[in-house]
Amino acid sequence: MRIKMAGSTHVGRVRKNNQDSFYFDSTHGIAVVADGIGGRKGGEVASQLAVTGMRDALIKVERLRPEEINPFLSSTVDRVNNQIIERGEIDPGITGMGTTLNFLLFVGDRVHIAHLGDSRTYLYDRGHLWQLTIDHNIETFIERGWMNKSDIAPNTQEGALVRSMGLTGRCEADLYDIKLRSGQIYLTCSDGLTGMVSDRKISEIISHHSANLSKLPKVLIDEANKNGGKDNTTVVVSQVVEV
Amino acid sequence: MEKLYLVRRSLETYIGPMTLSELKRSYRRMEFGLQDEVAGNRGEWIALDDLKRLKSVNPEISKLVSDDLLGGWGISEHSQKKIIRGKKTSKKVGSTQGFRAFFIVFFIMGLISALHFSNRLKVSALFNLSQRSDPESIAQLVEADDMKSFDQRMDKILPKLIPKVRNSRNLYNQWIPYLRLLAFHRDGEIPGFNAKLLRGMGRFSAPNDCSHESWQRRWNSSFNDWALFEGKENPRVESDWARILVWDSSWMHRRRGAPGWKKISHYYEACLIMANKALRSQINQGIVPAGRRGLALGLVERISYQLARIHGDQVNVISQAMPSALKALSCIENAEDAAGITECRKSTAISNKKWSQYLQLSENRHKIFLFLRNKVALNDDQLTELRKLHRQLKIIDPLTEFSYQAESQYLVAIMLNNGSLMEARKQVGYEFPEVSFAH
Structure with a gap:
């Protein structure tokens, strides 16, 4: 399998610091984006811990059988989650820090995704775009009937997260997998992109820049900033060259 | 550009992208079913059995599904x-x-x-009723408590049933109570049936996987941490094995009889059953290190206590084998009156501040329901007292993440209905039908 990857991040036009973190490594088949939760101190610390924690765990692994992948991802997410919580307990200035996580692992002829929060992974294939990850926010959970409106405290925003890393001991990551096909592009991003750029526009930009992958993240980020850049924006793209 | 579709099976695995004809062939090969979701280009994800939405968004797919369904009756629309x-x-x-x-x-x-x-x-x-394998006949075996016949019958029909249940929301709804009963009667899993499907898709403060095997792994990897329940260090209950031990048995008791469950009250009880079974077997097999055996027995006592309380059984004596923090928690949950709660605090002195604070939370909650016990209506003074107690109720438990929104609404309903508990129950019953407030 051969994968090409590219990634970039930007603070945006409104925020003063960048709480997003990312990493990619096409040799090991890893791509990860984490968005520190706004409104809490230490979001940038949390997102960095999430990225390095996941990266370090996967780089150390020599081989994973297909049936080992999901349990390994689950337990790694749990461990990294606890590391974030412990770090917050040591430093009172960043207690309660949190982050989203979107982690991709390319193994064999499939990609496995571990997801928490509202950062997203999309699949672009032959001019079509699909959002692969289900947002872990109140709006989506109510829409899907996984939560009752009556369970929510008044004045809670619908975009508020239901799941993330670092906030509670319970860290239930969604795990997805999909068979790869040459030419596919997997786009992993923080909500700084999806909040500013429509899916239609994202698809259009990918279509125009798929032949020049290294430029694609910056073009997408520039589009988000052009539309207001209200949040930090991070994009990692992974193109399947050969399965 | 030919249209492509992606199918999301069991909210985990994607099939595709594929053309419409490839999708048809995949569907006919039963690679996915009606309760899975499909999406087109930049489209919303729609369950295949949601024909109304499918028709408005992907009419070509709704035609495939409805043709297939109608085709079974021999009526062709061609x-x-x-x-x-x-x-x-x-x-x-x-x-x-x-x-x-x-x-x-x-x-x-x-x-x-x-x-x-x-x-x-x-x-x-x-x-010959005894040979039938429809849900009604299985239900009769369960009602008659003939678990041996139930096991035998389910074993017989399982290989054909599982693929059908995975592919049909109706069949899933009909059969899931019996699949759960079978699973948690044994080792908490059914081969070929995803743990998430067994659990259900709602939001749970419980692990995804409560199989016996997963609990053995959890206990095996946590020996050295069991002492946290002595109450001398902070209540760090982030791990699944620790969290279940502080699950409020009264909260679980009020939610027994959840839809989709038979004999077992709900997923929380199922998890406790498997956790208990796994820990006992580790003790019996000598896997628990000798120095931890006492603690292990104490944890077993706590889980056994929780299981008894879910069914409303009064426990006469709280086992002394339980580590201090769990003993205190159990004592508070089991107390019959305010004096009993005070006695709990005296007899199980906890030195750690955070544990003390947590036990205080538990006390506040329990006092509310002791206060309401055996009452039909509250007078003005009692309503004032209820308002005070309500202010002390935390909606989300910080350790278990259990939501007490229903309980809070109940108290508010009592106040709004001039102290009438009956009226309050009726009112809250519409919004929280799965919660029982009978005392």
Whole structure:
């Protein structure tokens, strides 16, 4: 399998610091984006811990059988989650820090995704775009009937997260997998992109820049900033060259 | 550009992207089913059995699904142009024969029903109830508590049943109580049936996987941390094995009888059953290190206590084997009156501040329901007292993440209904039908 990857991040036009973190490594088949939760101190610390924690765990692994992948991802997410919580307990200035996580692992002829929060992974294939990850926010959970409106405290925003890393001991990551096909592009991003750029526009930009992958993240980020850049924006793209 | 579709199976695995004809072939091969989701380009994800939404967004797929469903009845909606000597006419093919077959089947069913309800012939005897494998006959075995026959029957039908249940929301809803009962009667899993499907898709403060095997792994990897329940260090209950031990048994008792469960109250009870079973077997097999055996027995006592309380059983004596923090928690939950709660605090002194704070939370909650016990209505003074107690109720428990929104609404409803507990129960019952507030 051969994968090409590219990634970039930007603070945006409104925020003063960048709480997003990312990493990619096409040799090991890893791509990860984490968005520190706004409104809490230490979001940038949390997102960095999430990225390095996941990266370090996967780089150390020599081989994973297909049936080992999901349990390994689950337990790694749990461990990294606890590391974030412990770090917050040591430093009172960043207690309660949190982050989203979107982690991709390319193994064999499939990609496995571990997801928490509202950062997203999309699949672009032959001019079509699909959002692969289900947002872990109140709006989506109510829409899907996984939560009752009556369970929510008044004045809670619908975009508020239901799941993330670092906030509670319970860290239930969604795990997805999909068979790869040459030419596919997997786009992993923080909500700084999806909040500013429509899916239609994202698809259009990918279509125009798929032949020049290294430029694609910056073009997408520039589009988000052009539309207001209200949040930090991070994009990692992974193109399947050969399965 | 030919349209492509992606299918999301069991909210985990993607199939595709594929063209419509590839999707048809994949569907016919039962690679996915009606309760899975499909999406087109930049489209919303729609469950395949949501025909109404599917029709408005992906009519070509809704046609595939409804043709397939209707095709089973022998009624075809296809029309075919038939050329007759220079004339072009349309003739519906298959519908006449289809209707005939439909009426014959309908007539036979009517005859059987008529005979069954006359006293001349018992259809059940004819069809031998003991060999039937529909949910109703399985339900009768469960009602009769004939678990041996239940196990045998389920084992027989399982290989054919599982693929059907995975692919049909209706069948899932019909069979899930029995699949759960079978699973948690054994080792908390069913081969070929995803743990998430067994658990259900709601939001749970419980692990995804509560199989016996997963609990053995959890206990195995946590020996050295069990001492946290002595109450001398902070209540770090992030891990699943630790969190279940602080689950509020009164909260679980109020939610027994959750839909989709038989004999076992809900997923929380199922998890506790498996956790208990796994820990006991580790003790019996000598896997627990000798120095931790006492603690292990204490944890078993706590889980056993929780299971008893879910069913409303009063526990006469809280086991002394429980580590201090769990003993205190159990004592508070089990107390019969305010004096009993005070006694709990005295007899199980906890030195750690955070544990003390947590136990205080538990006390505040329990005092509310002790206060309401055996009352039908509250007078003005009692309402004032209730308002005070309500202010101390935390909606989300910081350790278990259990939501007490229903309990809070109940208290508010009592206040709004001038102290009438009956009226409050009726009102809250509409919004939280799965929660029982009977005292």
